[in-house]
Amino acid sequence: MNVHVEREEAGERSSADQLLVACAMIGVGGILLGLQRQADGNFCGTGFASLGMGAVIALLPMLFALVSGSSAAKPMLPHTRLAALSSLVGFAGLTFVASGVLVPGGPWMFIEALILLLVLSRRGREGEIAGVRISHGTVIWLALFLFARLWVTYQGVQNEWAAVSFDVPLLSSLPWVPASMQVVSLGDFTAAEFGIPAQGLHFSHTVALWAVGLAFCVGGLWWRHRAGVECENDRVHETIHRLPPAYASLVELILPEDEWRELGLHGLNERQRRKRLAQLTQERVVRQVEFNRAFLAGRPAIDEGSPAFVNDIHQVIESYSPPALPAPSTSDVSKP
Amino acid sequence: MGLHSRMNRPSVIGMTMVVLALLAAGWVRTIEPTIISAPESEGEALPILEPMQLLRVGGEERLAELDILVDLNRRVAFADTRLDLLDLDGCPPLGDWIRGPRGLAFEQTVAALSRGSRTEALAALALVFQLARTTEWAPGVFGGAQAPERLGGLLSVWLDRWGEDAMDDAQLYEPTLAAVLLYGHVMNVAFKSGMFETSVVSRERAQANLTRYAGEQGERRSALGIALNTRFPGALASAVTDGDLSGFTRETELIFPELNGECGQ
Structure with a gap:
């Protein structure tokens, strides 16, 4: 049955629709992350500096994915207009997220970007976020930078143009000591560097905009990734179901859907997908035949006092009932 | 035909919306902050040219220009008060003068003018x-906070009436900022009311008033606050944050050095 028909009957949204909604979420998130609210209630933009730096940072994991050995981690070639748009939006989404956590300008932005580039280039325990492999350490750094951005923005709103200021003990209590000697400030910045307008920012509204924007972008990236995988699975499913129904069922039995991505069936055009399916089916059938042959050739007897692990495996293997094999003289299926 | 090569109308609309959203995400970053500047006079000639001259040294020379601009009912009182101030010499203590008949008339005139037109x-x-x-x-070594408090009170009453409304008025915009500046400075003088004492209530009152003028209770500032x-x-x-008014004193010393509470001496 056609995938569209199946989903419509189940009252579900198609993977293509989900992909579109996810892309729209990223777009809306990008709009919100690009805005800040001034103290007079008007809106102004956050500028292009951090967006450009975010794009550079978003490019790095993509380059790593390109040179990655794993076929599943490699970016897929978009074969439809929707897939092409999704790829573009994926890159834009990562750019928005990176620009959303970086401070918007000045030397601090370069320091943060340098740290992110170093962290991203290190090998570590990796996870997958939105289809891009990012280590847990990178996520922590991103969270720290987001906190730093909010903190310095808050400081700027308070007209405190330093990340940290503290009174010098004793000196601060002496009225004749110059004010510049009474306070030590670390991490000075200017309003222009951080894009804070002269009249100040409406802090809570601005933070709310950025928080919702980040949530939309991160949520959209996650959804886009899942919908993208589902879209590709639908394409594989449709190709398989061009076979006669009995064959299609058999192919799906030996090539389970949750392995399609790992098996490199995603990101292929129709011709490549058919070839890959045929190749994989042959490999799996040959493996099955070899297993049956080995099974029928004889199994060792198990002693009473064998370890539990041996007994478990023995029971599983003995529960298998192989089909009758044709005569082994046929050599056409023995070669991979 | 492949699954995803079929592009129905809703899909095309959806993709178009996504592209537009991406373009909008770039465009919003180009929005420039609002530039804060004094309002323009919209082509009309202002009744008073260079109104800040009235507040600076030498302003008394131009006060007479206002006589014909003040409402007829208050014109005489204004002219009398203006002449009273011109006659002041020897830098009398404000507290003593304002308790006298001329001082009381001064307060009444200022209050009446403050309730009048913008020019008044x-x-x-x-x-x-x-x-x-x-x-x-200025309280001096053993002085008190009464005199600067009295002056601060006059400014505060004026700012209560005009502070926010003056922000869209080309004539009153700069004078209002100067009034806030002087208010902060005067109240700082009241706070440091002597070498050995401070008037915490003056500072607290000034902090509360300045916070109110700037609209800092909410996060959205008032036009005056901006x-x-x-x-x-x-x-x-x-x-606003610490009740430290010394910034206003430093600014006043730069802009109005003669307003030191000692007749500029």
Whole structure:
């Protein structure tokens, strides 16, 4: 049955629709992350500096994915207009997220970007976020930078143009000591560097905009990734179901859907997908035949006092009932 | 035909919306912040040219220009008060003078003018600045906070009436900022009311008033707060957050050095 028909009957949204909604979420998130609210209630933009730096940072994991050995981690070639748009939006989404956590300008932005580039280039325990492999350490750094951005923005709103200021003990209590000697400030910045307008920012509204924007972008990236995988699975499913129904069922039995991505069936055009399916089916059938042959050739007897692990495996293997094999003289299926 | 090569109308609309959203995400970053500047006079000639001259040294020379601009009912009182101030010499203590008959008349005139037109409001403010320039209100070594508090009260009443409304008026915009500046400075003088004492209530009152003028209770600043934050950011921030009014004193010493509570001496 056609995938569209199946989903419509189940009252579900198609993977293509989900992909579109996810892309729209990223777009809306990008709009919100690009805005800040001034103290007079008007809106102004956050500028292009951090967006450009975010794009550079978003490019790095993509380059790593390109040179990655794993076929599943490699970016897929978009074969439809929707897939092409999704790829573009994926890159834009990562750019928005990176620009959303970086401070918007000045030397601090370069320091943060340098740290992110170093962290991203290190090998570590990796996870997958939105289809891009990012280590847990990178996520922590991103969270720290987001906190730093909010903190310095808050400081700027308070007209405190330093990340940290503290009174010098004793000196601060002496009225004749110059004010510049009474306070030590670390991490000075200017309003222009951080894009804070002269009249100040409406802090809570601005933070709310950025928080919702980040949530939309991160949520959209996650959804886009899942919908993208589902879209590709639908394409594989449709190709398989061009076979006669009995064959299609058999192919799906030996090539389970949750392995399609790992098996490199995603990101292929129709011709490549058919070839890959045929190749994989042959490999799996040959493996099955070899297993049956080995099974029928004889199994060792198990002693009473064998370890539990041996007994478990023995029971599983003995529960298998192989089909009758044709005569082994046929050599056409023995070669991979 | 492949699954995803079929592009129905809703899909095309959806993709178009996504592209537009991406373009909008770039475009919003180009929106420039609002530039804060004094309002323009919209082509009309202002009744008073260079109104800040009325508040600076030499302003008393131009006070007479206001006579014909003040409402007929208050014109005589204004002219009398103006002449009273011109006659002041020897830098009398503000506290003593304002308790006298001429001082009481001064207060009544300033109050009446403050309730009048915008030009009359400017006249009232010019009178207050003239009073601050020609009387002694600095407490000295053993003085008290009463005199600067009295002057601060005059400014505070004026700012209560005109502070926010003046922000869209080309004639009153700059004088209002100057009034806030002087208010912060005067109240700082009241706070440091002597070498051995401080008037905490003066500071608290000033902090509360400045916070109210700047609209800092909510996060959305008032027009006056935005203008102050643009012009005197450090002074306003210190005053609102810590009650530290010294920023206003430093600014006043630069802009109105003669307004030191000792007739500029």
